[in-house]
Amino acid sequence: MTYDRRNLLRLTLAGLLGCATSPLGAQVKPNVKRPRIDGGYVTVYRPAGDLFPGPDTEELKAGQWYESWVPNDHAIIRGPDERWHAIGITHPLTSTKRIHDGEFQSFHAVAPKGLLKDVLRDAAWTDRAKILPAAQRPGEIPENHAPSIVLKDGLYYMYYGPSPIRLATSPDLVIWTPQGANFSEPEGARDPSVVLWQGTYYLVYCTQREVRVRTSTDLRQWGLPHTILRMNRNTDPESPTIVHHADSFYLFVCGWNGVWDGKTVDGAYQHQTYVYASDDPLRFDAGSEVAILESHASEVFQGEDGQWYLSSAEWPRRGVSIARLAWE
Numbered sequence: 001m002t003y004d005r006r007n008l009l010r011l012t013l014a015g016l017l018g019c020a021t022s023p024l025g026a027q028v029k030p031n032v033k034r035p036r037i038d039g040g041y042v043t044v045y046r047p048a049g050d051l052f053p054g055p056d057t058e059e060l061k062a063g064q065w066y067e068s069w070v071p072n073d074h075a076i077i078r079g080p081d082e083r084w085h086a087i088g089i090t091h092p093l094t095s096t097k098r099i100h101d102g103e104f105q106s107f108h109a110v111a112p113k114g115l116l117k118d119v120l121r122d123a124a125w126t127d128r129a130k131i132l133p134a135a136q137r138p139g140e141i142p143e144n145h146a147p148s149i150v151l152k153d154g155l156y157y158m159y160y161g162p163s164p165i166r167l168a169t170s171p172d173l174v175i176w177t178p179q180g181a182n183f184s185e186p187e188g189a190r191d192p193s194v195v196l197w198q199g200t201y202y203l204v205y206c207t208q209r210e211v212r213v214r215t216s217t218d219l220r221q222w223g224l225p226h227t228i229l230r231m232n233r234n235t236d237p238e239s240p241t242i243v244h245h246a247d248s249f250y251l252f253v254c255g256w257n258g259v260w261d262g263k264t265v266d267g268a269y270q271h272q273t274y275v276y277a278s279d280d281p282l283r284f285d286a287g288s289e290v291a292i293l294e295s296h297a298s299e300v301f302q303g304e305d306g307q308w309y310l311s312s313a314e315w316p317r318r319g320v321s322i323a324r325l326a327w328e
Contacts, residue, residue, distance in 0.1 A: 032277045033246050033327040034290045037310060041321035045086055045109040045125040047071055052092050053105055053133035055142060059094045060102045066092030070265065071107055071320055072313050073146035073191055073239050073297040075158070078304075079173045084111040084119060086320050087131060087158070087173070088297075088313065089145050099268045104142045105133035106160075108173075109320065116303035120322055132160075132168060137178045140166060146191040146239065146297075149173075150201070150219070157219050159203065163189040167220075183214065183222055193241045194219075197281060204228070204251075206237045211253055213282060229253065229276065232286035239273075239297040242281055245308070245327060251276045251284045252293075252300050271296040271315035300325065 047069035054062025074088025090107035091100065108128040111119040119125070134142035147160040156170045164181035183189065187207040195202045201216045211229040214222040228251070231237050235255035243250050252275050260267045275291040276284040295312040302308055308325035315321070 031246075032248050032290055035250065035275055035293065035308075035310075036291065036326050036328060037293060037295075038324040038326035041312060041316055041323045042120045043122055043317045043319045043321040044111065044120060045071070045107075045320040046123045046317075047090065047107060047319060048127045050127070050130065052102060053130060053135060055104070055134055057098070057101045059098055060092055068093035068318075069107070070314065070318070072103070072269070074107075074299065074311070074313060074320060075147045075149040076299045076301055076311055076322075077149050077151070077156075077173070078116075079110075081172075082113050084116055084125070085109070085173050086125060086311075087147050087149065088320070089147075090130070093265065096262050096265060096268070099265065104144055106131040106144055106147055115305070116309070117305065117307065123319075125320070128174070132176050132178065136176075137166075140178065140181075148193045148203075150194045150196065152219055157194070159192040159194060161190040161192055161205070165189050165192050165203070165205065182220075185212075185225065191239050193239075195242050195281075197244075202242070202281065204240045204242055206240060206253075208236060211237050211240045211251065211284075226282060228282050229284040230286075231255070233257070241298070241300050243300050244281075248277050248279060249281045249284075250290075250300075251278070252298055254295070254297055266314065269296045269314040271312065273298050 049067040052060050056062050069090050072089035074086050076086050079085045086109040087106050089103050091102035094101040108131050109125040111125045145161045147158050149158045158168045164184035166181050167179040168176040170176045189205050191206045193204045202213050204213045209231050210227050212225045212227050216222045235257045238254040240253040254273045271294050273293045273295040276288045277290045278284045296315045297313040299311040309322050310325045311322045
C-alpha cells in the first residue's frame with residue numbers, strides 16, 4: 001500500500017447493516033463491485049543498466065555492470081517534488097537456477113512532473129540511484145524486498161522484508177535511514193503493505209499460506225498477528241494490498257502455485273491476482289473472491305482525480321506497467 005488512505009478507509013455502523021454472508025462466513029454486500037482492467041497496460045518503467053552494489057553471489061559480482069535488471073514487488077507514491085515515484089525489488093538478470101539472486105537493493109524510478117494520468121507513457125519513468133543496498137544497512141540481512149511506503153507528519157515510512165520486517169524513514173523518498181527490525185514470524189513474513197484506517201495503521205503481509213495483519217498507532221510498535229485470509233487453493237499468497245471502494249473492502253493478493261518449468265524467467269513471475277471482498281478489513285475468505293486479474297505484484301492506487309489504477313511487475317513486459325482499473 002503506497003499512499004495515505006485517510007479518506008478511503010472508513011467503516012461505519014451503517015455499513016455493517018444489511019450485509020449478506022458468503023458460504024464461508026465473511027461479510028459480503030450484495031452490491032459488491034468487481035474490479036477489471038480497463039484497457040491495456042502502459043510500461044512506464046523499463047530498467048536501465050547499472051553497477052551491482054553487492055555483496056557477491058554465486059552469479060553476481062559487486063561493482064560489475066549488468067545491462068538487464070528485473071524489478072518485482074514495488075510501491076508507487078506521489079512525492080514532495082510533485083512527481084510520482086516507484087520503488088521496489090530489483091536485481092540483475094541471472095540464470096533460472098537462481099531466479100532471485102542479488103535482490104539486495106531497491107530500484108527508484110521517477111516520473112516527469114505532472115498528474116498521474118499525464119505521465120502514463122512508455123518508459124517515461126526513469127532510474128535514479130538504487131535505494132538501501134546492503135552496505136547501507138549494516139547489521140541487517142542483505143535482502144531488501146517488497147517495500148511499502150506511507151507518509152506521516154512529513155516523514156515517509158518504508159517497510160520491507162523478508163523477515164524480519166524492517167523500517168527505514170526518509171524526508172524526500174531519496175535519502176533513507178534504516179530504523180531496524182519491527183517483527184518476524186516463525187513461518188517467515190514478507191511483502192508488507194500498510195494502510196491507515198480510523199487512526200490505526202494496519203500492516204498486511206504474507207506467511208507461507210496465510211495473509212496476516214498487525215496494527216499500530218505510531219508506525220513503530222506493532223501488535224500481535226491476526227490472520228485475515230487462508231488460501232484454499234494450492235497457492236502461496238504474495239503481494240497483498242487492501243483498498244476501500246463503494247462501502248466494501250477489497251483484498252488484492254497475488255498467488256504462486258509452484259508450477260514453473262524453470263526454462264524462462266517470465267514463468268517465475270506468475271500474473272494472477274485474486275480479489276476478495278468483505279465488510280471487515282480484518283476478515284476475508286476464499287468464498288468472497290470477486291475477480292481474478294492479470295497482474296503480478298500489483299499495487300492498487302488512485303490518481304489525483306480519483307481514477308483507480310493497477311500496476312504490475314514483469315507482466316506484460318519487463319519493467320513496471322500501469323493500467324486503469326474500473327469497478328462494475
